[in-house]
Amino acid sequence: MFVLKLVLKNALRHKLRTFLTILGIAIAVMSFGFLRTVVTAWSYGVEASAANRMITRASVSFIFPLPYAYKDQIARVPGVKTVSYANWFQGVYKDAADFKNFFPRMAIDPETYFDAYPEFIVTPEDLKAFRAERNACLVGRKIANEHGFKVGDIITVEGDIYPGRWDFVVRGFYTGRDASTDETQMLFHWKYLDERIKELQPSREGNVGWYILIVDDPARMTEVARTIDAMYLNSRAGTKTETEREFQQGFVSMSSAIIDSLEVVSVIIIGIILLVLANTIVMAARERTTEYAVLKTIGFSPLHIIGLIAGESLLIAGIGGALGLALTFPIAGGFASMFPTFFPVFNVEIITIILAALVAGLAGVVAALFPTIRTLRTSIAEGLRAIG
Amino acid sequence: MIEVRNVSKSYHRDSLLVPVLNDISITVPEGEFMALMGPSGSGKTTLLNLIAGIDKPDKGSIKVNGTDISTLNESGLAKWRANNVGFIFQFYNLLPVLTAFENVELPLLLTNLSKKQRREHVEASLKLVGLADRMKHYPKQLSGGQEQRVAIARALVTDPTVLVADEPTGDLDRVSASEVMTLLDRLNKEFKKTIVMVTHDPRAAEKAHQVKHLDKGELT
Ligand SMILES: Nc1ncnc2c1ncn2[C@@H]1O[C@H](COP(=O)(O)OP(=O)(O)O)[C@@H](O)[C@H]1O
Numbered sequence: 001m002f003v004l005k006l007v008l009k010n011a012l013r014h015k016l017r018t019f020l021t022i023l024g025i026a027i028a029v030m031s032f033g034f035l036r037t038v039v040t041a042w043s044y045g046v047e048a049s050a051a052n053r054m055i056t057r058a059s060v061s062f063i064f065p066l067p068y069a070y071k072d073q074i075a076r077v078p079g080v081k082t083v084s085y086a087n088w089f090q091g092v093y094k095d096a097a098d099f100k101n102f103f104p105r106m107a108i109d110p111e112t113y114f115d116a117y118p119e120f121i122v123t124p125e126d127l128k129a130f131r132a133e134r135n136a137c138l139v140g141r142k143i144a145n146e147h148g149f150k151v152g153d154i155i156t157v158e159g160d161i162y163p164g165r166w167d168f169v170v171r172g173f174y175t176g177r178d179a180s181t182d183e184t185q186m187l188f189h190w191k192y193l194d195e196r197i198k199e200l201q202p203s204r205e206g207n208v209g210w211y212i213l214i215v216d217d218p219a220r221m222t223e224v225a226r227t228i229d230a231m232y233l234n235s236r237a238g239t240k241t242e243t244e245r246e247f248q249q250g251f252v253s254m255s256s257a258i259i260d261s262l263e264v265v266s267v268i269i270i271g272i273i274l275l276v277l278a279n280t281i282v283m284a285a286r287e288r289t290t291e292y293a294v295l296k297t298i299g300f301s302p303l304h305i306i307g308l309i310a311g312e313s314l315l316i317a318g319i320g321g322a323l324g325l326a327l328t329f330p331i332a333g334g335f336a337s338m339f340p341t342f343f344p345v346f347n348v349e350i351i352t353i354i355l356a357a358l359v360a361g362l363a364g365v366v367a368a369l370f371p372t373i374r375t376l377r378t379s380i381a382e383g384l385r386a387i388g
Numbered sequence: 389m390i391e392v393r394n395v396s397k398s399y400h401r402d403s404l405l406v407p408v409l410n411d412i413s414i415t416v417p418e419g420e421f422m423a424l425m426g427p428s429g430s431g432k433t434t435l436l437n438l439i440a441g442i443d444k445p446d447k448g449s450i451k452v453n454g455t456d457i458s459t460l461n462e463s464g465l466a467k468w469r470a471n472n473v474g475f476i477f478q479f480y481n482l483l484p485v486l487t488a489f490e491n492v493e494l495p496l497l498l499t500n501l502s503k504k505q506r507r508e509h510v511e512a513s514l515k516l517v518g519l520a521d522r523m524k525h526y527p528k529q530l531s532g533g534q535e536q537r538v539a540i541a542r543a544l545v546t547d548p549t550v551l552v553a554d555e556p557t558g559d560l561d562r563v564s565a566s567e568v569m570t571l572l573d574r575l576n577k578e579f580k581k582t583i584v585m586v587t588h589d590p591r592a593a594e595k596a597h598q599v600k601h602l603d604k605g606e607l608t
């Protein structure tokens with residue numbers, strides 16, 4: 001009781017110093033929470049991948065296409081249940097400088113794509129309407145809400161990979177089955193793409209960006225990959241077949257240098273939290289050397305002294321940490337709404353909150369460690385002598 | 389009764405061993421008011437600390453009212469101090485964040501007195517030093533003399549048999565100093581406290597029954 005009261009009073013002794021320390025910790029904890037959130041959002045793509053899905057893409061690089069003719073050949077490989085395919089279209093929608101307009105646009109096979117991606121939920125009516133019209137498209141719920149897309153709306157895209165002006169008519173929406181499902185894509189008919197490109201650049205006819213395979217047994221994935229890749233080993237367009245997880249990881253690892261540096265920065269932030277707090281606690285304990293000696297003289301135990309120093313450290317760390325965590329949510333929310341399509345899923349995870357709280361708590365303990373040890377080691381006689 | 393027998397004490401300064409007290413023996417009878425004088429650095433504070441159980445001698449024994457405190461361990465000493473000794477320092481050493489009342493209450497927090505009982509003791513103590521009307525004041529709202537009287541109230545509140553004072557008037561003007569000395573005199577005469585006081589001030593020493601001189605670690 002008394003220790004608690006004295007901890008509070010001590011913390012309020014240098015109000016500005018305490019306030020600045022709390023602010024420093026809050027900002028650092030917030031940055032930590034925010035960076036962890038970015039890192040988890042980044043790796044969501046990998047987590048969202050299905051266990052029985054595989055991707056076949058050009059062995060050179062996934063920016064090179066594969067012939068459409070592979071579709072039936074791949075479908076005949078033992079273990080392959082479903083084959084679908086897609087092309088990255090992209091193009092420019094409205095003002096390209098606005099991140100909001102930067103959602104993925106892909107050409108897909110309307111007949112098989114949603115069998116391959118059961119986590120994309122489309123109502124039978126929407127799917128029927130989508131399949132029935134050559135230039136129809138389906139949009140993810142998140143992007144539809146953001147842009148206010150309604151059925152019948154025309155989405156006009158200026159092509160870049162595929163030149164020309166492209167009009168797509170919205171015929172429905174898809175929603176994500178899981179929290180980690182990407183609801184930011186626009187999907188349209190691969191046939192529409194193929195027919196138009198045939199008129200413009202006949203050499204690019206019949207190109208597929210990548211194949212999506214569903215295997216009936218995940219245990220056979222290695223075997224399936226080996227068989228397919230062997231089939232095209234000596235052809236003009238060699239393939240590389242891998243599990244979707246590997247594919248996504250390859251995708252993510254392109255940016256792994258950035259992720260790594262974010263991880264490093266979040267460790268540095270832990271160090272900053274510690275330094276900011278330790279500085280204040282060391283200073284405070286040093287200033288109060290005589291007071292602690294007086295308390296010991298009167299008969300207060302080492303435990304009381306530990307309580308006073310560690311209590312103040314934990315109090316400041318606790319308030320700073322709580323404030324930082326409270327700030328993480330609006331910051332993460334603001335960031336997510338600024339770049340809605342950059343990260344399909346951008347949530348402050350429970351684990352991030354626990355981690356940030358742990359970091360603040362640990363900093364509170366570690367920062368108190370040295371001043372506590374020093375104060376306990378100082379004999380009363382020395383402590384009383386420390387007076388100015 | 390305080391019996392200091394053949395006590396020696398030295399401090400380490402870096403690798404050097406600095407002898408401070410050299411085979412000191414001294415007896416302070418119960419109810420005595422003794423002043424310790426001597427030049428700066430002669431070991432007065434060190435001797436006082438040993439008597440009060442703040443520090444331990446390298447050699448010799450110290451008995452206070454029959455207890456050999458030189459054999460007690462840290463926590464044993466802490467308990468003994470809390471029950472037997474009141475401390476008065478040159479710079480008062482009140483906690484600045486606590487009121488006069490709370491400062492005086494500090495030693496009682498280690499007892500199992502109820503809140504009400506603590507209040508009674510603190511009020512009686514502050515009344516005794518003439519500061520009953522300053523209970524809610526913080527140290528920086530008090531004069532030096534008043535702060536020292538609060539410190540005396542804190543030393544008294546557990547009703548110890550021994551009071552030790554290290555230059556209690558060293559930081560005070562003449563009027564405040566004489567008030568403090570009158571108070572100590574009264575505690576000795578009226579409340580039978582055994583007082584050991586270090587001082588440089590001959591006027592303060594006048595109140596003592598006995599004056600000992602310490603020089604270079606030896607009593608003269
Ligand atoms: N904790 C300590 N560490 C090292 N030297 C000390 C310590 N305490 C006292 N001394 C030395 O012991 C000597 C006596 O000190 P002290 O008892 O404070 O003298 P006085 O109170 O008579 O001025 C001084 O030389 C002082 O520097």
Ligand SMILES: [Mg+2]
Nearest residue numbers: 432433434554
């Ligand atoms: Mg001294």
